[in-house]
Amino acid sequence: MAEDNTNNDQYNADELEAPEWLNAKFITKVLIEYENNPKLKVLDVKNSPATKKADHYASVMFRTSVEYQTEKGKFFKSLIVKAMPEQEGHKKDMLSESHIFETEIGMYAKVLPEFAKIFQEAGDNMKLNANCIYYSLEPRKVLIFEDLLPLDYNPIRNRNATQEEVRCVYAKLAKWHAASLKIQNEQPEFLKEFKYGLFDMPTFVSDPFVTSGMAAFLKLLDE
CATH class of the missing domain: 1.20.5 (Single alpha-helices involved in coiled-coils or other helix-helix interfaces)
Structure with a gap:
């Protein structure tokens, strides 16, 4: 497994190095389940930050490029791995007791498929979201999505x-x-069941993001 951490100053510090569990063994398990093919073999895994600074906050995100092989040949897949922060610090402290991952998993596993059914019944095949190919709450909170960059989706910058x-x-x-x-x-x-918001996070109302954020926002507006 290789790490690609070029231009480190563009990325969040806690996303410069992928966690140890994000390795070929784990990705093999994910792809075998997703493709329902026990013969699938991962040949190479490369991890890099999935986003730039200020793109997101409530997780750590990695772009995982996977080369793998089945009885049909060799294939390449790019994945976006979104996980609960593990490094000690503000982000982990703020999110550790939250319901953010439970809510997001519920949306992708339960709600969005129901939305899609409603649209299809109305004759509309529009997609609202990237495909979520894997999710779990134990032993760690993580979601894995199909990467949209190879499909010509790009952030507006x-x-x-x-x-x-x-x-x-x-x-x-x-x-x-x-x-x-x-x-x-x-x-x-x-x-x-989807009843938890930001203000249900135990530390949110006392977080500097809230207590000093409005002053910073007003200063920005003045400029």
Whole structure:
């Protein structure tokens, strides 16, 4: 397994080195389950930071490039691994007692498939999300997604979004809310478990992010 940590100053410090468990053995288990092929063999795994500084906060994220082999030949797959922070520090302290991963796993495992069913019944095959190919809460909290970069999706950096890009975002957001409302009206018990927000995190209200964040935001607005 190799690490690719070029231009380290662009990335979060806790994402410069992948955890020991993010190795060929673990990825082999994930891909065997996902592809339902016990003969699958991982040949190489390379980990690198998945995002740049300020792109996200409530996890650590790695891009895992995998070369593997089956009876049909050799293949390459790029994955995004999102995990609970393990390094001691502010991020781990803030998130360790939260329900963030339980909520996100529930969304990908339960809610988004139901949204997709609603859209398909209406004749709309739009996708709202990347494919989540693996998730777990034990022995560690982790989600693994199909990487969208090879599919020509890219973060918008150093420019404004175009009118068409903004239209697409709001169109998907509108459909998300419509599906949510339909489920809430017709199956109110379906969403009942999703009741935890940011202010349910034990340390959130006393976190400097909240106690001093507004002052920093107002200063930014002044500028």
